[in-house]
Amino acid sequence: MLDSESSEAFTVFEDGSGIALLKSDYSSVVLITSAIEKEFPTLHRLLSSDEPSRCKIKSELLAQGFFSVDYSY
Amino acid sequence: MLSQKQFLNAYCYLNGFDDFDANKWNSFVRVLRENSLVASFYHRLERSNQLYCIPEYCEDMFLSAINFANAQVIQTEVQGKKLIRLFNAIDIPFVFLKGAAYILGSKRNSMGRLMTDIDICVEKENIDKAEEALLGAGWSFKNMDEHDDKYYREWSHEIPPLKHDNEGVVLDVHHTLIPPIKGRLLDIHALIHSSESDSDFSSTIPSRAWLVLHSALHLILNEDVKNGLRDLTDIFVLLYGEGSASENVAETEALFIKEGFEQEWIVLSLLLEDFFNTEIGSEHASANLSLYIRMRHFILRKAIVPNSSFIQSDGRWLWDSVNYVLGYCSKMPLHILFKQVTYKTYRNLIKLAFGEYFFRKPKPKRNGL
Amino acid sequence: MTIAIDSGPYTFSIKGLSAPVVSELSNLYLERLTPEKDGFYDFSLSIENTSPLRRFFRRQRIISVEGVKPFNPISDQHLLPSIEWAMNWAVAAYQHTKLSLHSSVVVKNGKAILFPASSGSGKSTLATYLGYSGWQMFSDEMALIDPNTLEVSPLYRPASLKNKSIDVISTLCENVNLSNITRGTHKGDIAHARLYTCQQFGHFVPSKPKFVVFPRYVPHKETTIRMISSVESFAMLLRNAFNYNIMGKQGFSALSEISSSCQAMQIEYSDAHDLDDYLSGLVE
Known part of the structure; x- marks a missing residue:
């Protein structure tokens, strides 16, 4: 579910298929779990777990610069 | 349809809504929408605690405009930060102008203010370096014909508008606020180092006085006043909407005089008195004003009222035409004016014969609407 | 006038x-x-x-x-x-108080199906056929979604049919109300179909989407369904969202919710009647 209080908006889809996140310039990044194993192994592991931790996922997203508007994906 | 008085009473004085039925509201919001004033008007109404005046059937229109304006603020902040990083990397000081400056400087008139492009100003000796850096960072020149390209580079001495390839933003890079006219050069160095803002963008936002000066010159010395009411509203809110009005006015008047635009200050004062009932115009009202001041004031007072089929018109085309000529005359040497008028006349005759859109390039086919 | x-x-x-x-x-x-x-x-x-x-x-x-x-x-x-x-x-x-998607919308039994797709995909043809065949066609072109309730609004607008789809609908939908054909537009030949009287439209009520279907007409193809994941659905909905970047967090939230709560699928088909049967089964 979406955490509407956070300035970093992202959704972890309950079917485990991936996440979508809203950057601060209102553009979005969509990450498919099965497609990111090689490039983002930590994120892939977190998303593939039985109960993904939103907190850890958010930390990893921030660490990888996904919320940065300078980074194009 | 509204009379001019009804429209201005509602827009400028936030008054007269008790007499507004659905028909008048329809006319009023049409004019606001045509002139991109819906969101900014909403905020002015909100500040005066009169949102209750808006009938329910209009609410969606206002809220839609607010959402659009809020999104534009986000985009402007993002682009602003990127431009600051780019220009810091090449050590070129610059300032934002007009809409971008209002938004990034968190000025009160930025609320709901829409704009079509971002304007910045660099010093003349840095313009080539700025152009090179921008072209290397994903910006490219907008398509324009040979005449307009020459107009920008040779006459205006600025680079043509740029568009970002990925992000669709349009950027105007200036090195002066008005085309150079003999004896009328602005101190751009002072402009660029005038910042008094305490926002995140502090060093890139000119002082309030400079913002007013720029907007006023744009209004008074331009041949096109399509956004005249918006510009005058900006100036009114900048001077009277926050801080001490008397200090704002005094500082701004001092800058106009220092930069050699005393006559334009008088014209501006008279216009603010006409439209927003300020008092700064009253001291000039009875003075022995020059023909130039009286003429500009008279024409602008007519031309600033939005040209809309929802406002009763009184020979509007005439005032627009006269202002067009006066605007060009006041900023161009004769030989350039002659070339420009000849070119524009040729194009207008072609459009008259073959249609307004004769020169419009065909749109590329695309999916969607 | x-x-x-x-x-x-x-x-x-x-x-x-x-x-x-x-x-x-x-x-x-x-x-x-x-x-x-x-x-x-x-x-x-x-x-x-x-x-x-x-x-x-x-x-x-x-x-x-x-x-x-x-x-x-x-x-x-x-x-x-x-x-x-x-x-x-x-x-x-x-309009920026509702999320607008480039999508057809049909409703049956109070359940809406979105068909997000670009021009020329056949969504209007399919929506028109379904609207004629017992579904309520809310729109052939634009889904207007309330970001708070996620309900889609019905629009009383004719369906816009292009080129071959005019003949297809004329054949499949006997006596459908079609306008004159306008020939030679930048999109080809265009005709408009009115499916409902005003009284019929009066019974349409805003409805929540339950399914997101990405249709693709393939000649002679047996109806083939591929379920797609929530994240893929989100990505494809995003591609067809008009004012998403203006709606900001509200738009993101609405698309996330739709992607999470609606079953999404890609369907390749050649037989509209067969597809109608399948979709009707979904909304029973």
């Missing part, structure tokens, strides 16, 4: 129309088209001449939407589809 059109959530005022065009529009909008009277309208359009000379010589018209002229000039013959496109443009350009 000046007319008013009530499309459901939005009203339009349209000035500068000739009697023949008004007659065609009347056939499509029935009692929801009236002579304009005093009042408030959500959107204002006017049909203008481009120059004094072009009023008489190779007559050329231009559509102004709230003072903006977003389209190239057109001949009188192309006015009807151009007016429909201008009405779409007005909603997409100025």
